[in-house]
Amino acid sequence: MGLTSRTLLYATVLIALGCVGLTVWVWPRLASRGPLPVLGRLGAIVVTQFAVLLACAVAVNGEFEFYGTWDELLGHVSTAPAHIAELGTGSGVYAQHTELVQPAGPQGLDRVKGLPVGPPAKVGRVESVRIIGRRTRAIDPAFVYLPPQYFQRQFHRQRFPVIVAISGYPGGIMNLASFLHVPQTAGQLERANRLQPTVIVMVRPTIAPPRDTECVDVPGGPQAETFFTKDLPEAVKAAYRVGHDPSAWGALGYSSGGSCALQLALRDPKVYTSAAALSADYKVSDDLTTGSLFGSGPLAARRAEGHDLIWRLHHLPVPRVSVLVASSRQGERDYGPTLRFLKAVRAPMTSARIILPRGSHHFTTWVREIGPAMEWMGQQLTFPQDTTPAPRPPRRTAQAAAPPKRR
Known part of the structure; x- marks a missing residue:
C-alpha cells in the first residue's frame, strides 16, 4: 500500500x-x-x-507529494547511486541502461487521465523514473514524456530537444500531469504541428523535501542549483536520446517552478537557453519553508543579490537567452514585478509575455497559459542536428576473411 x-x-x-x-x-x-x-x-x-x-x-x-514513499517518510533513503538490473520487455521504461535514471513505481501516474494509451510509436509514452544526482546524491522523482517520433524507425538515431518542466512548491510532479496537463498538452500540440517532437522531463523544485530549496545551492545544505544544472542534464543525456547542445534545452514552470526556470536560464545560460515562467517571483528570499538559503556572514547578502533577477539585469552582463513570463493585471501579486523585469531586459536577451486581464495564482489560470508557453518554447529550442553513433558492423575474423583454399 x-x-x-x-x-x-x-x-x-x-x-x-x-x-x-x-x-x-x-x-x-x-x-x-x-x-x-x-x-x-x-x-x-x-x-x-x-x-x-x-x-x-x-x-x-x-x-x-511531500513524501513519495514510506522510506522517504521514515528517512530510510539511500544517498548513493545504485545500479539497476537489465530491463526486460515488460518494464515499461525505455531509458538506456544507466545508474542515474532508475525505473520507479507509478508515483501517482496511474491516477492521471488523458495520458497516451496505445503503441508508443503512434501516441508516445510517459515514464515514471527516479533521477539520481551523481554530485549532489539527491534522488528526485520524475515523469518523462517521450513523443511518438522517439520510437519510430526513421528517428531511431535522432536526438530530441528537452523541456524541463518544474512544479510549484509544495506540489509535486503529479500536479504537472494531473492539473497542468503538461504531457497531454504536448501531445495535442505535436499532433497539430505546433510543437516539434520534444522530450519533457517533469520534476519538482525541491531536492530535500519538505524544505523549499528554490533551486539554490545552500551553503552547507542541499545543492539544488547543481542538481538542475549538472546532475539532471547529465542523467537525462545518458539515459535518453536528447540534444547535448544548450540550444536544445529549456526550463518551464509555474509559481516556484517558474522562478526556478528563470533562475536557471539567467544564471546558467550554458545549460538552459530559454525559460517560460507562469506566475513567478523574480527574487529568492528566505521564509519559513526555505530556512536560510544564503548562509550567514558577509557573503550572504552577495549570494542573495545573485538570485535577484532584476538586480542581475541591471548590474551584470545580460546572457543570450530567451524568456517568457506570464501574469495577470488583476488577481496576481507578481504583475508589478513582472513589468519591472520585462523593462530591465535588454539585448542580447529577448523576452515575451502573456498578460491576462484577470487571473489567480491557481491552475485555472496556468492551464490557459501552458499551451501558448509550450508552443513558444518549442520555437526557441533547436532541434538537434547531431545523431547517436551508428552501430558498428561486426568485425570479420581472420579465418572468415581468408579466401577459401583450393583443393
Missing part, C-alpha cells in the same frame, strides 16, 4: 469515520464519574483526533 495511493487514503478515512462513530456510540457509557470513565473519554477523544488528523495528513501528502 503506497504512501500516495488511494487505497491508503480510503483506509485512513474509513478508520477516522469508524472512530467518530465508535466515540458517539460509547460516549453515554463513559458519562459517569470516576477515574476509569474519565480516562475512557480522554482516550476516545485522543484516538478520534489522531485518526482524523492522520486521514487529513495522508490526503494532503497525496495531493502535494
Whole structure:
C-alpha cells in the first residue's frame, strides 16, 4: 500500500469515520464519574483526533507529494547511486541502461487521465523514473514524456530537444500531469504541428523535501542549483536520446517552478537557453519553508543579490537567452514585478509575455497559459542536428576473411 495511493487514503478515512462513530456510540457509557470513565473519554477523544488528523495528513501528502514513499517518510533513503538490473520487455521504461535514471513505481501516474494509451510509436509514452544526482546524491522523482517520433524507425538515431518542466512548491510532479496537463498538452500540440517532437522531463523544485530549496545551492545544505544544472542534464543525456547542445534545452514552470526556470536560464545560460515562467517571483528570499538559503556572514547578502533577477539585469552582463513570463493585471501579486523585469531586459536577451486581464495564482489560470508557453518554447529550442553513433558492423575474423583454399 503506497504512501500516495488511494487505497491508503480510503483506509485512513474509513478508520477516522469508524472512530467518530465508535466515540458517539460509547460516549453515554463513559458519562459517569470516576477515574476509569474519565480516562475512557480522554482516550476516545485522543484516538478520534489522531485518526482524523492522520486521514487529513495522508490526503494532503497525496495531493502535494511531500513524501513519495514510506522510506522517504521514515528517512530510510539511500544517498548513493545504485545500479539497476537489465530491463526486460515488460518494464515499461525505455531509458538506456544507466545508474542515474532508475525505473520507479507509478508515483501517482496511474491516477492521471488523458495520458497516451496505445503503441508508443503512434501516441508516445510517459515514464515514471527516479533521477539520481551523481554530485549532489539527491534522488528526485520524475515523469518523462517521450513523443511518438522517439520510437519510430526513421528517428531511431535522432536526438530530441528537452523541456524541463518544474512544479510549484509544495506540489509535486503529479500536479504537472494531473492539473497542468503538461504531457497531454504536448501531445495535442505535436499532433497539430505546433510543437516539434520534444522530450519533457517533469520534476519538482525541491531536492530535500519538505524544505523549499528554490533551486539554490545552500551553503552547507542541499545543492539544488547543481542538481538542475549538472546532475539532471547529465542523467537525462545518458539515459535518453536528447540534444547535448544548450540550444536544445529549456526550463518551464509555474509559481516556484517558474522562478526556478528563470533562475536557471539567467544564471546558467550554458545549460538552459530559454525559460517560460507562469506566475513567478523574480527574487529568492528566505521564509519559513526555505530556512536560510544564503548562509550567514558577509557573503550572504552577495549570494542573495545573485538570485535577484532584476538586480542581475541591471548590474551584470545580460546572457543570450530567451524568456517568457506570464501574469495577470488583476488577481496576481507578481504583475508589478513582472513589468519591472520585462523593462530591465535588454539585448542580447529577448523576452515575451502573456498578460491576462484577470487571473489567480491557481491552475485555472496556468492551464490557459501552458499551451501558448509550450508552443513558444518549442520555437526557441533547436532541434538537434547531431545523431547517436551508428552501430558498428561486426568485425570479420581472420579465418572468415581468408579466401577459401583450393583443393
